[in-house]
Amino acid sequence: MGLDRRSFWLWWIFLLVVLLVAVSLFSLGVGAVHIPIKKVLQALTTGRGTSEYAILFAVRLPRILLGLAVGGGLAIAGVILQGMFRNPLVEPYTLGISGGAALGVTLSMVVGGSTGLGLFSLPVSGFLGAGGIMAVVYMLSARGGMIKLSLLLLIGVMISFITSSLIMLLMALTKVQDLHGIIFWIMGSLQEPNITLIKVILFISLGGLVAGVFFGVDLNALSLGEEEAFHLGVEVERLKKILFLLASFITGCCVSVTGIIGFVGLVIPHLMRLVVGGDHRILMITSYLAGAMFLILCDTLARVVLAPVELPVGVITGLVGGGLFIYVLNRRGASL
């Protein structure tokens, strides 16, 4: 790695941070009330009390922060899991975590769940669902203290099928007005009125990034295979458990607040791997920034394309992410 590689890393981080800031400012400006960039900057610095200030701080900024936290969080969960399984098709939802969260939310909506939990009700039931499924998947795939990754993957996929079947069962049994809420939750949205919740998610997601970067070294060793990593002095069994819990926890937190926003965790790590290579330390940082930027951009599109109707952001991430990825793949040739 000499200096050239380190400056290559710094250059990419710098570029992505600049782009992220630009996208955020753009996103702050557009919406039902258009605010030019100049005014955005003015309002952000000195505009306390104006109507622009209120819109920016009460409506748009929280959404951007949530987009940053969830987009970045899902992207690094994807990097961790793809690295751990050494399988490019794995994403944060492959292990059934999203299914668990969706099941929890559906259940709480069907049973009429606002049982005194107030605004936290859906996130809490989503989180409980995700956590429950995580525990089930973990227990089913840990044999004698060892996790077999191929087994973990298969069980995760099977559990996903089971939870989606259960969700459909619940939907078939539920009232029409509840159905709409369930479907919209599943499609994902960055609309979240509770600022405390957004702060918590942001904190978790940034903490996940720091942890992820430090585990980048171990993930690099693991990218050679479990036996090779073992020979490099890595405590492979412990590492697998920690990585599984870390990725699941980040994903569970994100999903339970925003619903299922697909494709960020699958596509962003891929794109970044094409750009910065396979070193997980830089891959983690760039994926976080790119994931955040991607989700903020998609959410802005979701708000403005058919305004005043707001599209589910999960639809946009799928369309844009899938299209972008196929385009890049075709341009680069099949050099994965």
Add this chain to the structure above:
Amino acid sequence: MLEIKGLVCGYGKKTVLRDVGFGVKRGEFVGVIGPNGSGKTTLLRAINGFLPSTKGGVSIEGKGIYQMARRELAQKVAVVTQSPEGVPPLSVEEFILLGRIPHWGRLQLLETKQDVETAGRVMDLTGIGGLKGRRIKELSGGERQIVFIARALAQEPHLLLLDEPTAHLDIGHQVLIMDLLRELNREQALTIVVVLHDLTLAGLYCDRLILLHEGRLHKIGLPIDVLTAEVIEEVYRTAVTVMETPVGGRPVILPVSQKGV
């Protein structure tokens, strides 16, 4: 250097190694031979603790391998496995730098200058300085094998274990690799234990040979004593003719067709 006593180990309920014991001195170049399924790979895995032993023990430099932390062991022993499971999208230099991980601190995030120097040194030593920026995927089988050995050397081990490093390579690369190992052994005083299938190659390069048969130590000694027609016919169940190399008088094993072709 390496001391193995009454080693019994295997996979799950299947016992592969039965009561294997031997010692390797510092600076020795030892070959492990034996038919398919005789436990050669299992022996290497047991030496480095990847496979826990059910009985007996392995100690390195007088210390039991389970009394050492994984990192400490990885600073002493490096392993070049047989056909590693796919390669990551890394450049040759990045790949070799992974060998420095055992020497890193717990929370170390970046390579030090010293790590980069060590990587450069082992690349020069193995003659792959010119491949530095290439991706592993673009390399030929022979080049890859040298890169794998270089990564193991970047660990700066005292003991190097290799599992069939010449498999699937042409004769030129086989000699290249074995010469490289011999040189490392002589000039860097590196102790080497290598699993080999090619008996002639094993006899040509190794100081001593360990012949495994059905999980037991069948014979151990100088190549000339282990590689006799009787021993090979008994263990491999095939007729061979053993000759001598014109230079050095090392054994050469020629296969003999069973069908009289």
